Every structure is written in C-alpha cells, then in structure tokens.
Amino acid sequence: MHIAEILRIPEPCFSFEFFPPKTDDGVANLVSTVAALRPLGPSFVSVTYGASGTTRERTVDLVLRIKQELGIEAMAHLTCVGSTQEDLAAVLDRLAQGGVENVLALRGDPPRGAPAFTRPLGGFGYANELVQFIRSRWSFCLGGAAYPQKHPECDDSYQDILNVRRKVEAGAEFLVTQLFFDNTYYFDFVAQARRLGITVPILPGIMPITTTDQIERIAALSGIAVPDRLRRELELRRGDPQAALELGVAAATLQCADLLRRGAPGIHFYTLNRSSATRAILAALRAAAPWRSS
Numbered sequence: 613m614h615i616a617e618i619l620r621i622p623e624p625c626f627s628f629e630f631f632p633p634k635t636d637d638g639v640a641n642l643v644s645t646v647a648a649l650r651p652l653g654p655s656f657v658s659v660t661y662g663a664s665g666t667t668r669e670r671t672v673d674l675v676l677r678i679k680q681e682l683g684i685e686a687m688a689h690l691t692c693v694g695s696t697q698e699d700l701a702a703v704l705d706r707l708a709q710g711g712v713e714n715v716l717a718l719r720g721d722p723p724r725g726a727p728a729f730t731r732p733l734g735g736f737g738y739a740n741e742l743v744q745f746i747r748s749r750w751s752f753c754l755g756g757a758a759y760p761q762k763h764p765e766c767d768d769s770y771q772d773i774l775n776v777r778r779k780v781e782a783g784a785e786f787l788v789t790q791l792f793f794d795n796t797y798y799f800d801f802v803a804q805a806r807r808l809g810i811t812v813p814i815l816p817g818i819m820p821i822t823t824t825d826q827i828e829r830i831a832a833l834s835g836i837a838v839p840d841r842l843r844r845e846l847e848l849r850r851g852d853p854q855a856a857l858e859l860g861v862a863a864a865t866l867q868c869a870d871l872l873r874r875g876a877p878g879i880h881f882y883t884l885n886r887s888s889a890t891r892a893i894l895a896a897l898r899a900a901a902p903w904r905s906s
Contacts, residue, residue, distance in 0.1 A: 613685055614753035615714045616785040618655050619813040624903055625655040625878030626894055627687075627815070630885050632659060632670035639670060645887050647682055652894050655878065656685040658716060672703060676710040687755065688712055691720025692742050696734035700742070704750050716755040716788065717742045717779070729765075740778040747783035756784035758805070758814060760797035764835055773801070777810050786812050788880050791819040791830070793838050793863075795870055816871050819882035820889040821860030824850045857889065865893045869902040 619625050628649060633639050646657055659674045661667070671688060678686040688707055690700065707715065719739045722729045731737035736745065743754055756779035762772040776787065787810075792798055798816050805814065821827050824846045831838050842863055849855040868879050879897075881890040 616753050619877050624872055627656045627880045628654055629658045629882050632667050632674055656687055658687040661689040661691050675712055679712055687714035687716055689716045691718045692736040693720035694732055715752045718757055740782040743779050743782040743784050754784050755786045758787040758789045760789050760792045760801040780810050780812055787814045789817045791817045791882055813877045815878055815880045816876050817880045820864040822857050824856050861889050861892050865896050872903040
C-alpha cells in the first residue's frame with residue numbers, strides 16, 4: 613500500500629525507522645524486533661541506506677523480508693551517495709520486483725571521513741533530482757526529507773524550504789522530518805511550507821532519548837536544539853541509565869501527544885534499532901488517543 617494512501621486514513625500514521633545491521637546475527641535480531649511490533653499495528657517500517665555496498669544490500673534484503681515475510685508495509689531509503697544512475701536503477705528494479713511500493717529519496721550524508729558530499733560521476737547531487745529520476749521510470753510512492761530547524765548545510769531557512777518544495781514539485785508525495793525536541797519548530801515549519809504551496813503530508817520524526825550521552829551527541833552533530841529544561845533533567849540522571857530512559861520515554865510521549873492533538877498526521881519514530889522505548893510510547897498514545905480530543 614502506498615504511504616500516501618495510508619496518510620489519507622483519518623487515524624494517525626505510526627511508523628518506525630531502523631538501520632541495517634552489519635552482521636547476519638544482527639539482521640536476524642532486527643527481524644525479530646520488527647516482528648514484535650506487529651501487535652501494535654505499525655503503519656509502515658523504514659530501513660535506512662548506507663554508503664557501502666554491503667549495507668545497501670542489507671537494506672534491500674531487510675525491506676523485502678519485512679514486506680514479504682512479516683506482512684508489514686515497508687519503505688526503503690535510497691540516497692545519491694556514491695551511486696551512478698545505473699546503480700540506483702538496479703536497486704529500484706529489485707525493490708519493484710519484490711513488491712515494495714514506497715521509497716524515501718534522499719541526497720544522503722557524506723561517507724564517514726569525507727569532508728562534504730560529492731556528486732557521484734554519473735549520479736545525482738540533490739534529492740529532487742533523485743525523485744525526478746525515480747518518478748520517470750517507476751511507480752513507487754515517494755517521500756522526501758524535511759528539516760524543521762533547516763538542513764545543517766543550508767544557511768537560510770527560507771532557502772531550505774524552497775529546496776523541500778523542489779522535491780515535492782519533482783514528485784515527492786509526503787515528507788518525513790528530521791528529529792526535533794521542541795514542537796514549535798515543527799508547527800512553524802509546516803505553516804511556512806503551506807504558505808509556499810507545499811500541500812503534502814508532513815510526518816514529524818521523533819527520537820526518544822535513552823541516555824544523557826545520546827542527546828549530547830545529537831546536539832553536537834546536528835545542531836538540533838534541546839530544551840533547557842529537558843537537558844537539565846537528563847543531567848540530573850546522568851548516573852542512572854534507567855531513570856534517564858524513563859524520562860526520555862515520558863518526554864517523547866508528551867511531545868507526541870501534543871503533536872497529534874494539534875493536527876500532526878502521525879509520528880515517525882527513529883528507533884536506533886531499539887524498539888522497547890518506542891513500543892511503550894506507542895502503546896500509551898493508542899490508549900490515550902490524544903488526536904480525538906483535538
């Protein structure tokens with residue numbers, strides 16, 4: 613089923629993002645983790661796409677297994693990094709032959725150790741080019757990325773939203789945001805996107821905090837703002853991992869409830885391949901159903 617169709621259903625869309633493990637044992641464990649989500653009725657599961665050939669193969673393999681063996685709707689990430697058009701076409705053909713219907717088209721981050729993204733010879737340098745390429749030959753439902761606090765490589769937030777609009781004009785049917793911890797950024801972004809004529813659903817991306825160190829790394833690497841109160845509460849729990857996890861789950865649950873109450877079309881969970889926190893959050897959200905009191 614196309615994710616654009618899922619997002620037209622009145623109930624919220626709940627999705628989970630995983631990355632492909634490096635070992636066969638890790639893949640088996642991840643498949644078990646995803647299978648454990650079935651009782652919660654996830655709308656779809658997505659699998660990220662690495663810069664190395666082995667990781668790319670595992671992405672395709674995992675998406676096909678999730679779709680075919682587990683019966684859960686799956687979305688494959690696809691990036692421009694290090695790939696020619698022929699490379700990308702081979703991946704897309706394999707996904708289409710396996711019955712996968714959804715692709716998240718991304719430029720992608722530079723490979724580890726590279727100072728900046730470089731357009732591959734015979735490939736693409738921007739996500740909108742990748743979207744246009746896919747749209748020209750395949751019938752996937754296509755998603756794109758959005759950045760409530762702007763892309764870290766873009767100096768101007770207005771220009772960043774114009775870049776997002778290019779993806780939509782090229783054929784992206786929905787957007788998934790980068791993570792954020794203050795909902796003001798999301799709603800301000802959506803409002804500006806609508807003013808600029810972007811009408812597709814914008815699914816907020818949420819990462820439950822599981823450790824104090826985790827949020828520090830995220831803030832340092834991505835420049836994402838962390839509310840002072842949340843940062844202080846996590847610092848108080850630095851020596852108590854269980855307490856930090858409980859705070860992270862509680863904070864994310866409140867954040868998601870507010871998003872849904874105020875009209876967000878669902879939640880896309882960045883799980884870091886650890887789904888226990890997101891399972892707890894989703895169970896609480898389904899029980900409370902905050903979207904019905906909006």
